[in-house]
Amino acid sequence: MKPYFEKMSEFGHALKKGRIKSTEENLNSIKKIEEDVADEVNRVKLAGFPEEKINARGHMTVWQRLEYLVDPGTWCPLQTLYNPMNNSEGTTNVIDGVGKISGKWAVIIGFDNKVMAGAWLPGQSENILRVTDLSKRLNIPLVWLVNCSGAKLTEQEKFYANRRGAGTPFFRHAELEQLGIPVLAGIYGTNPAGGGYQSISPTILFAHKDCNIAVGGVGIVSGMAPKGEFNLEAAEEIIEKAKQFRAKPPGSVNIHYDETGFFRYVFEDETGVLDGLKDYMKDMPAYPPKFFRVTEPKKPRFPIDDLYRLIPLNPKRVYDFDEVLARLVDSSEHMEFRPDYGPEVYAGLCKIDGFLVACLGNRQQYLGRNYPEYADYPGMGGKLYRQGLIKMNEFVTLCGRDRIPVIWLQDSSGLDVGDAAEKAELLGLAQGLVYSIQQTDVPMMMLLLRKGTASAHYLMGGPTANRHNAFTLGTAASEIYVMHGETAAVATYSRRLVKEKDAGRPLEPIIEKMNKLAREYHDKSRPLFCAKNGLVDEIVPLCDLRKYLVAFAGAAYQNPKSICPQHHMILPRIIKG
Amino acid sequence: MAYEIMAPLDGKVFQLNIKAGDKLEEDEEILAIEAMKMETPIFTPCDGTVREVRVKEGDEVAENDVLAIIDEEHIEV
Numbered sequence: 299m300k301p302y303f304e305k306m307s308e309f310g311h312a313l314k315k316g317r318i319k320s321t322e323e324n325l326n327s328i329k330k331i332e333e334d335v336a337d338e339v340n341r342v343k344l345a346g347f348p349e350e351k352i353n354a355r356g357h358m359t360v361w362q363r364l365e366y367l368v369d370p371g372t373w374c375p376l377q378t379l380y381n382p383m384n385n386s387e388g389t390t391n392v393i394d395g396v397g398k399i400s401g402k403w404a405v406i407i408g409f410d411n412k413v414m415a416g417a418w419l420p421g422q423s424e425n426i427l428r429v430t431d432l433s434k435r436l437n438i439p440l441v442w443l444v445n446c447s448g449a450k451l452t453e454q455e456k457f458y459a460n461r462r463g464a465g466t467p468f469f470r471h472a473e474l475e476q477l478g479i480p481v482l483a484g485i486y487g488t489n490p491a492g493g494g495y496q497s498i499s500p501t502i503l504f505a506h507k508d509c510n511i512a513v514g515g516v517g518i519v520s521g522m523a524p525k526g527e528f529n530l531e532a533a534e535e536i537i538e539k540a541k542q543f544r545a546k547p548p549g550s551v552n553i554h555y556d557e558t559g560f561f562r563y564v565f566e567d568e569t570g571v572l573d574g575l576k577d578y579m580k581d582m583p584a585y586p587p588k589f590f591r592v593t594e595p596k597k598p599r600f601p602i603d604d605l606y607r608l609i610p611l612n613p614k615r616v617y618d619f620d621e622v623l624a625r626l627v628d629s630s631e632h633m634e635f636r637p638d639y640g641p642e643v644y645a646g647l648c649k650i651d652g653f654l655v656a657c658l659g660n661r662q663q664y665l666g667r668n669y670p671e672y673a674d675y676p677g678m679g680g681k682l683y684r685q686g687l688i689k690m691n692e693f694v695t696l697c698g699r700d701r702i703p704v705i706w707l708q709d710s711s712g713l714d715v716g717d718a719a720e721k722a723e724l725l726g727l728a729q730g731l732v733y734s735i736q737q738t739d740v741p742m743m744m745l746l747l748r749k750g751t752a753s754a755h756y757l758m759g760g761p762t763a764n765r766h767n768a769f770t771l772g773t774a775a776s777e778i779y780v781m782h783g784e785t786a787a788v789a790t791y792s793r794r795l796v797k798e799k800d801a802g803r804p805l806e807p808i809i810e811k812m813n814k815l816a817r818e819y820h821d822k823s824r825p826l827f828c829a830k831n832g833l834v835d836e837i838v839p840l841c842d843l844r845k846y847l848v849a850f851a852g853a854a855y856q857n858p859k860s861i862c863p864q865h866h867m868i869l870p871r872i873i874k875g
Numbered sequence: 876m877a878y879e880i881m882a883p884l885d886g887k888v889f890q891l892n893i894k895a896g897d898k899l900e901e902d903e904e905i906l907a908i909e910a911m912k913m914e915t916p917i918f919t920p921c922d923g924t925v926r927e928v929r930v931k932e933g934d935e936v937a938e939n940d941v942l943a944i945i946d947e948e949h950i951e952v
Contacts, residue, residue: 316903316919320892614914615907664884664915667938676884678911711912 299864302874303592303654306631306647310624313604321607328606331774331825332839338826339378345389346412357486358568360393360408360416363443367484367572368397368406374849376769376836377428379829383420383456387413390422394429395836396769396849399441399579403853405433408443409496411487415447418492420456423464428835430470433479435741435768436853439582440474441575442483442500446493448515464492471499482578484571485561488547490515498560504574505551505561512549583857590855591652592864598844599630605840611775613749616662616679619644622747623657623707626650626844632657633873635693640685641665642677645693647702647870650844650851656697656869658690658758659707659747670714672722682713682754687727690758691734696869698738701862703854704766705847706744706759712752712781731757735766741854744770745843746834750778761833768854771846772834776825783819787812878920880943882936886910891932893943897925905943908936922948 343361352359358366364373375395381388391414394407407429409416433440449458457464471481483500489511497503497511525532555561565571602625610617624630627648634646644659665677670684677683697704713724735742744759744767755778756762761770780786791812798805821827825837838846889909899905899919907914923945930942 314900314902316900316922319900320902320904320916320918612914614909614912616913616915662913664910676911678913680913 299592299867299870302633302870303649303864306629306633306649308599308629308631310598310600310621310630312600313607317607324611325606327611328609328774328840331611335379335774335825335829335837335839338829339375342378342389345387346410346414349412352412357411359412360410360443360445363408363484363568363572364393364397364406366569367399367441367443367575369399369401372398372403372849374836374846376432377425377832378836379826380425380428380832380835381421381830382424382832384830385419385421387419389413389419390425391417391419392422392425392429394425396432396436396853398852400576402439402579402582402584403436403849403856404439404441404579404582405429405436406441406443409445411445414450415487416445416493417447418449418457418464420453423457423462423466424832426467427462427470428832430467430474431764432768433474433481434470434477435766437477437479437857437859438853439479439579440471440481440500441579442481442496443486444483444489444493444497444500445486446489446496447487448489448491448493465495468495468499475501478583480582482575484575485509485511486568486571488515490548494549502578503561503563504571504578505555505564506568506571507551507564507566510547510550511554511560512547515547585855585857587652587852587855590654590858592654593628593649593652595652596629596649598625598627600625602626602841602844605843609747609773609775609840613775613777616664618663619659619661619679619707619709623648623659626847627655627657628652633870635869635873636689640683640687640689641669642679642681642683643686643689644707645689647873650705651848653851653855654702654864655847655851656693656702656704657707658693658704660710660754660758662709670718670722673714673716673718677714680709680711680749682710682724682728682757683719684714684722684724684727687713687724687731687757691727691731693869694731694734694738696872698740699862700867700869701740701858701860702867702869703740703851704738704742704759705850706742708744708746708750708755708758708760709748710751710754710758711749712754728753728757732763735759735763738766739859740766741768741850742766743768743846743850745847746770746772746776746778748773748775748777750776750833752781761835768850769835770833771843772825772828772837773840773843774825774837776828776834776837777823778828778833779819779823783816783823786819787815790815876921876947877926878923878945878947879941880905880917880919880945882908882938882940882942883917884908884910884915885937886915886935888930888932888934888936888942889914891928891930893925893928895925895928898948899923899925899945906930917942919945921945924948
């Protein structure tokens with residue numbers, strides 16, 4: 299298929315001096331937010347005991363283990379700031395992301411052994427389920443660095459039970475294994491109770507010589523016989539039992555290597571465990587990249603740092619979406635799908651690291667007096683109209699047929715509204731797009747360039763499409779809310795304003811409430827809020843976005859569940875005509 | 876050559892960055908028009924000098940109204 303893919307149409311333009319001059323403030327404002335995000339990431343990295351203290355005990359930290367394990371330059375962290383239950387530790391206590399090990403993509407997750415020896419914390423199981431979902435969606439191995447002291451007992455009611463509680467990941471591990479997706483685990487330290495299941499549920503266990511895994515640990519064994527209350531006699535008994543088990547914790551290597559054989563391998567050194575994982579990763583199921591690549595990988599023709607000048611931080615500013623995309627895809631080339639139809643939506647085939655991907659995004663500009671064709675008002679990009687919805691339905695469906703991974707680049711204020719829009723069937727076409735995505739079983743990811751608003755946030759491959767969306771990235775300019783805060787304030791208080799006015803009462807108290815609500819919307823839609831609450835999986839500096847796209851494309855094509863030969867693809871032929 | 880900078884859409888002049896006599900570089904933002912809850916920036920198509928500005932902030936403009944005139948800078952080779 300050389301004629302289609304080797305050289306596609308070039309798009310985008312180099313920035314001129316005048317644009318560079320005009321966008322200095324925008325660049326600085328975005329970088330300032332990125333610095334704030336980096337400070338928060340650093341705070342998570344420093345959580346718990348200092349690295350020196352862990353090292354002095356003869357252990358590596360989870361961060362050091364990750365650095366040793368993952369191929370340099372490939373680590374794409376996810377959920378770093380996720381802390382939905384506002385844990386005082388500032389983390390859910392697992393560190394995860396996508397990276398290459400021995401040249402193969404894997405989803406990688408480890409307990410932060412600096413924080414309560416890797417304990418279960420509130421919000422952690424939801425974090426882990428995102429990770430198992432990711433492994434399932436991309437069909438790539440899940441690699442664990444287990445070092446889990448069990449539940450933080452003083453907060454167990456927040457995470458132990460429930461449908462998506464701390465035990466659910468064990469079922470997900472079993473599900474992955476049933477799907478043929480290996481779960482590899484390097485095991486360190488003391489892993490009792492929940493930590494025991496974290497250790498035993500993976501497929502192959504690589505143990506450090508000093509680790510132990512058990513149904514119950516010292517704490518549980520010591521307190522197995524409740525007596526109704528504690529007194530001095532009971533305390534002495536507990537001390538005696540605890541000493542006994544501390545000397546020899548249950549489930550150490552002599553049991554689970556020599557007796558049960560649960561541990562496939564035991565290693566003297568911490569790095570030996572990681573070397574074992576690296577060695578196994580070499581043999582994990584994977585096609586060589588050349589099997590699916592349509593061309594050799596090439597960088598975009600324009601510097602990625604241009605994004606700081608092309609994406610306005612001000613959400614009301616329009617910009618040229620195509621110029622943004624030209625900074626992200628190979629050679630800044632594409633094959634655009636139906637450019638003469640649905641002008642508010644970009645849809646096209648592009649290449650990332652030599653792999654074919656489908657991109658969809660919101661064009662932002664004024665659309666002219668004659669569009670949308672069903673209304674007597676002009677259209678503005680960022681909104682979705684009838685043609686754009688039809689175009690996305692068609693494009694996504696064809697991507698499913700041709701087995702092309704989809705990248706959504708979202709920046710939408712929502713769908714057109716009003717009777718003209720209803721008559722133009724927007725509601726049905728929108729749910730039609732949900733149906734089209736649902737029946738398109740290919741990996742998708744979403745990059746929230748700026749606004750994620752109203753139902754457009756769901757429709758354009760957002761995380762709510764959670765059978766399809768592998769991960770969602772935010773930027774310093776991202777904001778997510780059902781509607782703008784001022785719109786919400788009007789919707790909430792407009793009738794009240796009328797009532798107060800009619801009654802001759804002062805309006806100021808209501809105005810104050812409106813301003814308060816608008817401020818809350820602002821504060822609860824910022825990048826850090828979105829990351830902490832899991833509305834996005836990571837806030838990524840603009841200059842690192844392509845790295846994540848490369849990881850997504852490489853992972854999606856590493857071991858896909860089904861294949862469409864390039865010469866059988868129909869979408870490139872439809873575009874060519 | 877002189878370029879007439881025309882409004883691409885109906886709206887209100889929101890941000891005026893230029894005055895007569897200003898030297899501009901190609902693709903520099905000269906003003907923005909607010910319409911349909913969005914701000915559309917307008918850029919100069921060439922290096923040049925502002926000959927005339929026909930609008931002020933807050934003015935309502937219609938599509939194709941001339942907003943400013945820019946004299947292109949000629950570079951002698």
